[in-house]
Amino acid sequence: MNSSSSGDLTRRDFLQHAGRVATVSALAGVSVSYVHAAGSDMIQIALVGCGGRGTGAAGQALSTTSGPIKLVAMADVFEARLKGSHERLSKQFEATPALLNVPPDRRFLGFDAYKQAMDVLKPGDVVILATPPAFRWVHFRYAIAKKLHVFLEKPLSVDGPTSKRMFALGEEASAKNLKVGVGLMVRHCRGRQELYQRIRDGQIGEIVAMRAYRMGSGGGTAGPKPPNISELMYQISKFHAFLWLSGGVFSDYYIHQIDECSWMKDAWPVEAMAVGGRHYRGDSLDQNFDTYSVQYTYPDGTKLYYEGRNMPGVHNEFASYAHGSKGSAVITTRSHHPGRVRIYAGQKIPRILTPKDKIDLADPNLRWAYPEGEKNPQQLEWDDMIAAIRQDRPYNEVKRGVEASLVASMGRMAAHTGRVITFDDILNCDHEFAPGVDTLTSDSPSPLQLETNGRYPIPQPGIQTAREYGPVVPAAPKLNTAAR
Secondary structure (H helix, E strand, O other): OOOOOOOOOOHHHHHHHHHHHHHHHHHHHHHOOOOOOOOOOOEEEEEEOOOHHHHHHHHHHHOOOOOOEEEEEEEEOOHHHHHHHHHHHHHHOOOOHHHEOOOHHHEEEOOOHHHHHHHOOOOOOEEEEOOOHHHHHHHHHHHHHOOOEEEEOOOOOOOHHHHHHHHHHHHHHHHOOOOEEEOOHHHHOHHHHHHHHHHHOOOOOOEEEEEEEEEEOOOOOOOOOOOOOOHHHHHHHOHHHOHHHHOHHHHHHHHHHHHHHHHHHOOOOOEEEEEEEOOOOOOOOOOOOOEEEEEEEOOOOOEEEEEEEEOOOOOOEEEEEEEEOOEEEEEEOOOOOOOOOEEEEOOOOOOOOOOOOOOOOOOOOEEEEOOOOOOOHHHHHHHHHHHHHHHOOOOEOHHHHHHHHHHHHHHHHHHHHOOOEEHHHHHHOOOOOOOOHHHOOOOOOOOOOOOOOOOOOOOOOOOOOOOOOOOOOOOOOOOOOOOO
16 A cells, blocks of 8 residues: 555645645636625525434524525435434424425435435535435535535545545535535634634644544444345444444544644644454444544654544543643543633643533633633534635635545554554555445445355454455555654
């Protein structure tokens, strides 16, 4: 997986190419515009993927206040999920029913439902793409062809080949002056934005190390398949359990803190070394590990230590920290919202683990804390995106979203293979988890099949080292594993 062949791309290649594309995109925006003037034009929304996050995103879209907006179409592959989402949104907006105009004939079901939902819209409207990430590039490609602004849930990709596809699609969207938001909402948190600026201003000195934790009671399990559902549909219903669909709990859960730490560092890691294992999965047939411990290395050698755990009955923590030469900072306290960000002199940071725990404002080491009453960043990301559409301002978060997805995949692959994995390794790894995903129908076999032992293939660090699961393939020799 070394980046030695003529077809391989490096992180530097992408950064240089992105600069050229930005110039083209700026010019393209002059000639093509899909603008909704503030307070006058109606923006129509279609929701593709009616799970909890998609339904939440639709609710946040309808809660923007910069002009008229309404939900007009919905799509999913599960009828119960589609029905439940519509009922939840109807109840949420019971007092403002005009925001929802999705009659039964605009609630689409099936693998082509995404096309039907987007076909309801006109150029310049918005589609929410919140299906499992395996389908992200397929649906994004169609949205661009329909000239729609897009909100993409994270992660945007789960492997190298689909990441390259998403980079290219992001550039195409910019060239057409389409606005694209990505569900890494912490970057829209006003408290974290102020913390970022304070770190840039040197208030904690040079960052020398970072650490982050997402330790919960469980997640991403899947017991034996019931008899009344196909293999494909069952896996989609349990998508966090399967790497081809979501990148597993690592990509889907951990990406947020990896992204926020890298934002504060103002760089992406270039290398990951990791350990992990399965301990308490019971009869679950999923592909996740129970524990992950990743050492990420940034270009200047600074480390991010990431700890993930999915086990009941153990210490839970959900927090991110930056340690500097002059002090330290809390990036996340115990959840995405409120962040309760703050800065301390020295390195002693009090833990806040429950809703009852308060920030000790009398702590002599406390140097700054963002005021209470933060607005939910999941709402702010929608406020920002819709404002950009109405004001026709440049707005495309795809490149950053794909880079965050790749960095998450880099750490996941390091744990699953037992190798040191670089950014270029994951970018150029040819293991596409779900080739042909754009041709799937409800009758298709799943891209992931049971092995002869009645279980799905799981990562085998040190045995399967060239890819994360599947038939054992010899790894190419690594000539240099030093961070670069």
